[in-house]
Amino acid sequence: KDYVPLKEVSKRNRLSMSFMDRAQETKSLVAAKLFRIMAEKRTNLCLSMDTTNSMELLELASKVGAHICLLKIHIDIIKDFSKDFITNLVALAKEYNFLILEDRKFADIGHVVKLQYSQGVHEISSWADLVTVHPIPGPGIISGLKAALEELSQQDRGCFIVVEMSSQGNLNSADYKTAAVKLAMTHSDFVVGIVCQSSSLVPDPGLIQLTPGVKLDKGSDTLGQQYNSPEHVVLNGADVAVVGRGITEAQDIIGTVKEFQTRLWEAYEKRISPNE
Amino acid sequence: KDYVPLKEVSKRNRLSMSFMDRAQETKSLVAAKLFRIMAEKRTNLCLSMDTTNSMELLELASKVGAHICLLKIHIDIIKDFSKDFITNLVALAKEYNFLILEDRKFADIGHVVKLQYSQGVHEISSWADLVTVHPIPGPGIISGLKAALEELSQQDRGCFIVVEMSSQGNLNSADYKTAAVKLAMTHSDFVVGIVCQSSSLVPDPGLIQLTPGVKLDKGSDTLGQQYNSPEHVVLNGADVAVVGRGITEAQDIIGTVKEFQTRLWEAYEKRISPNE
Numbered sequence: 315k316d317y318v319p320l321k322e323v324s325k326r327n328r329l330s331m332s333f334m335d336r337a338q339e340t341k342s343l344v345a346a347k348l349f350r351i352m353a354e355k356r357t358n359l360c361l362s363m364d365t366t367n368s369m370e371l372l373e374l375a376s377k378v379g380a381h382i383c384l385l386k387i388h389i390d391i392i393k394d395f396s397k398d399f400i401t402n403l404v405a406l407a408k409e410y411n412f413l414i415l416e417d418r419k420f421a422d423i424g425h426v427v428k429l430q431y432s433q434g435v436h437e438i439s440s441w442a443d444l445v446t447v448h449p450i451p452g453p454g455i456i457s458g459l460k461a462a463l464e465e466l467s468q469q470d471r472g473c474f475i476v477v478e479m480s481s482q483g484n485l486n487s488a489d490y491k492t493a494a495v496k497l498a499m500t501h502s503d504f505v506v507g508i509v510c511q512s513s514s515l516v517p518d519p520g521l522i523q524l525t526p527g528v529k530l531d532k533g534s535d536t537l538g539q540q541y542n543s544p545e546h547v548v549l550n551g552a553d554v555a556v557v558g559r560g561i562t563e564a565q566d567i568i569g570t571v572k573e574f575q576t577r578l579w580e581a582y583e584k585r586i587s588p589n590e
Numbered sequence: 591k592d593y594v595p596l597k598e599v600s601k602r603n604r605l606s607m608s609f610m611d612r613a614q615e616t617k618s619l620v621a622a623k624l625f626r627i628m629a630e631k632r633t634n635l636c637l638s639m640d641t642t643n644s645m646e647l648l649e650l651a652s653k654v655g656a657h658i659c660l661l662k663i664h665i666d667i668i669k670d671f672s673k674d675f676i677t678n679l680v681a682l683a684k685e686y687n688f689l690i691l692e693d694r695k696f697a698d699i700g701h702v703v704k705l706q707y708s709q710g711v712h713e714i715s716s717w718a719d720l721v722t723v724h725p726i727p728g729p730g731i732i733s734g735l736k737a738a739l740e741e742l743s744q745q746d747r748g749c750f751i752v753v754e755m756s757s758q759g760n761l762n763s764a765d766y767k768t769a770a771v772k773l774a775m776t777h778s779d780f781v782v783g784i785v786c787q788s789s790s791l792v793p794d795p796g797l798i799q800l801t802p803g804v805k806l807d808k809g810s811d812t813l814g815q816q817y818n819s820p821e822h823v824v825l826n827g828a829d830v831a832v833v834g835r836g837i838t839e840a841q842d843i844i845g846t847v848k849e850f851q852t853r854l855w856e857a858y859e860k861r862i863s864p865n866e
Contacts, residue, residue, distance in 0.1 A: 364702060366709045390666065390712065391705040421697040421724050423757045426640060429667040433642045435711055436666065448697050450724060452759030481699045483728030485769050493761050 328519035329551060330586055333358075340520035344443055344472040345506035348413055348522065352383045352554070355411060357575050358582050360384035360524065362417070362558035366391050368399040372406065374562065378571045379410025384444075384554055386415040389436050400441050407443075416442035419476060423451050424458025432462040439466060446509060447473045449494040456501045472506035477515050480527030480540050491515060511542075513551020525552035529560040530573070544574060548581035604795035605827060606862055609634075616796035620719055620748040621782035624689055624798065628659045628830070631687060633851045634858050636660035636800065638693070638834035642667050644675040648682065650838070654847045655686025660720075660830055662691040665712050676717050683719075692718035695752060699727050700734025708738040715742060722785060723749045725770040732777045748782035753791050756803030756816050767791055787818075789827020801828035805836035806849065820850060824857035 328336060337349035352358050361382045365371050371392070375385055385407065389395065407414050416438050420427045427447075432439045439462055447455055456473075463471055477494040478486050486494075495515055498505040507522030508515055516523040529541040547555050555578050564570035604612060613625035628634050637658045641647050647668070651661055661683065665671065683690050692714050696703045703723075708715045715738055723731055732749075739747055753770040754762050762770075771791055774781040783798030784791055792799040805817040823831050831854050840846035 364705060366705060388702060388706065390710045391702075393709055393711070395711045417698075417702075419697045421695045421726075422693075423755070426664060426667075426693075429640060429642060430664065433669055434666045435669070435671045448724065448726060450697075450726065450761045451755050451757045452761065454757045454759070479699070479727050481727045481730045483730070485726045485728065485766050487763065487765055489763055490761050490766065 326519055328516065328521075328553075329513060330588070331519050332586055333553070336519045339518070340506070341503045342472050342506045342520075343470045344413070345520065345522060347443075347470070348383060348506065348554075351411055351413065355380070355383060356579050357381055357383050358548075358552075358554050358578050359571070359575050360386050360415065360554045360556045361561055361571070362386040362526065362556050363562060364388060364391065364558060365562070366393045368392050368394050368396070372399070372402050374567070375403065375406050376410070377568065378561070379406055379412055381571045381575045382410075382412050384413050384415050386417050386556060386558075388418075389416055389438065389442075390418075395435065404441055413443040414441065415444040415446070415474070417446050418442075419446050419448055420455060420459065420473075421448040421450055422455070424454035424456075424461070426458070427451075427455050428458040428462045431459050432466060439463060439468060439471060443471065444506060445471075445473050446476055447505075448476050449490075449497045453497060453500070456497065456504060460504055472504055474507050474509050474522075474524050475505055476509040478510040478512070480511060482540060507553070511547070511550060516551060516553075523551045523553045524556060525550070525554070526556035526558075528552075528555045528557045528574075530570075544577040545581045548578060548585055553582075602795055604792065604797075604829075605789060606864070607795050608862055609829070612795045615794070616782070617779045618748050618782050618796075619746050620689070621796065621798060623719075623746070624659060624782065624830075627687055627689065631656070631659060632855050633657055633659050634824075634828075634830050634854050635847070635851050636662050636691065636830045636832045637837055637847070638662040638802065638832050639838060640664060640667065640834060641838070642669045644668050644670050644672070648675070648678050650843070651679065651682050652686070653844065654837070655682055655688055657847045657851045658686075658688050660689050660691050662693050662832055662834075664694075665692055665714065665718075666694070671711065680717055689719040690717065691720040691722070691750070693722050694718075695722050695724055696731060696735065696749075697724040697726055698731070700730035700732075700737070702734070703727075703731055704734040704738045707735050708742060715739060715744060715747060719747065720782060721747075721749045722752055723781075724752050725766075725773045729773060729776070732773065732780060736780055748780055750783050750785050750798075750800050751781055752785040754786040754788070756787060758816060783829070787823070787826060792827060792829075799827045799829045800832060801826070801830070802832035802834075804828075804831045804833045804850075806846075806853075820853040821857045824854060824861055829858075 333349040609625040
């Protein structure tokens with residue numbers, strides 16, 4: 315399908331390129347930052363924390379911070395949210411050199427997401443390096459988020475566009491994905507990458523493929539979520555792999571984080587190796 | 591298209607049925623409640639408030655409460671959110687007999703929306719009669735929301751499924767809408783209705799068509815939102831019409847609310863009239 319404006323896209327295949335090389339290909343400051351963090355720390359692991367307790371989140375983040383490039387959270391489930399919590403979280407991100415992804419899945423019209431991004435109790439745009447966005451409302455959702463940043467003079471912010479979901483019976487059709495990728499390409503100054511399961515959806519080496527639904531072994535939960543192995547997702551184009559309960563529910567958290575880090579990084583090195 | 595399980599659907603055309611008759615057709619307690627409120631108060635007007643200030647919201651809600659059936663808010667944009675605010679809002683809803691719709695547009699997998707619905711600072715399920723849901727993640731999103739309610743033993747709760755959006759360039763394709771309506775029909779104990787622009791998407795008289803993007807005159811804003819007149823949307827199947835800035839930015843708020851109430855209700859009465 316002819317959804318990619320080819321003149322803007324490097325002819326090199328991102329799957330065989332190093333993260334450091336790809337840092338040169340993006341128009342986004344925060345995407346370049348994430349690429350460099352991955353290369354420096356030798357980790358393409360994103361930890362997803364679905365905890366409702368701020369202390370638990372901070373404790374785990376400080377425990378595993380050295381092994382991840384990205385921490386994905388849901389700020390709206392934290393029961394004891396406070397400004398101090400944000401101060402501490404941002405300090406940890408700085409200390410351990412990871413970025414923060416608020417997995418908000420914005421999905422409203424521009425006028426509303428502008429307010430949801432910058433206002434309210436959580437003031438997401440003031441601390442989240444990255445957020446997730448559903449493309450369903452059309453281009454206005456990107457304009458709305460950008461409008462919020464313009465008022466704040468924030469530049470080192472970006473979003474991932476959710477193009478595929480890993481839940482059973484999701485409604486992301488082929489046409490939906492095509493339109494979503496087009497939206498991402500058109501706004502690649504603000505869109506740092508794409509949330510998806512398959513490499514063909516991320517044609518631009520400057521865009522980052524973020525892939526959730528990763529566990530050490532395949533499986534599914536009772537509410538429709540499906541899982542794949544680290545090697546499987548990296549081979550299918552994952553640049554950053556999102557692991558949640560596979561780590562947070564493990565007996566040996568540090569050991570498990572290290573196993574994910576090693577297996578994901580080795581799969582990435584194998585992927586970019588010229589001998590493969 | 592054969593997406594409707596016909597044996598469950600009344601053969602009567604909802605467009606010619608009164609709200610009181612339709613209250614008999616729903617499996618949802620809260621949908622029946624909303625139908626009765628509309629019939630008793632003679633209003634099918636939903637006010638949408640996008641304010642970031644809790645006092646402003648409460649003041650306007652008490653001013654217009656007598657003229658609306660539903661108040662649609664975005665709790666996550668309120669800067670000075672507090673439990674007292676919720677107590678006051680719920681008291682106003684009781685005093686003026688309207689329901690509260692938190693327009694959250696849930697759009698994540700079941701495990702996550704379960705937490706987003708019941709946990710966090712906002713504890714939405716404890717006070718919002720209704721919420722909005724994007725069907726994109728598949729059936730798991732409904733199971734997740736229901737699972738949160740089961741733990742709370744809440745019964746008088748429900749959701750609207752967002753099947754169409756009124757923003758320019760939205761990605762809601764025909765197939766997407768078909769799958770979304772199917773999801774709504776399958777879960778009509780919890781799904782009270784459908785957010786859409788066209789009557790053909792709401793086949794069941796027990797489901798409520800909620801239509802946003804309504805102003806006294808046609809037009810659009812600078813972030814891609816498009817508007818239609820009260821008569822146009824009711825003729826196109828709107829049971830409840832959502833009006834936002836058309837009221838909140840009016841010079842004469844009470845006068846404008848009354849004009850919307852009258853025009854929307856007269857359009858509804860005309861629609862169900864046997865002479866039409």
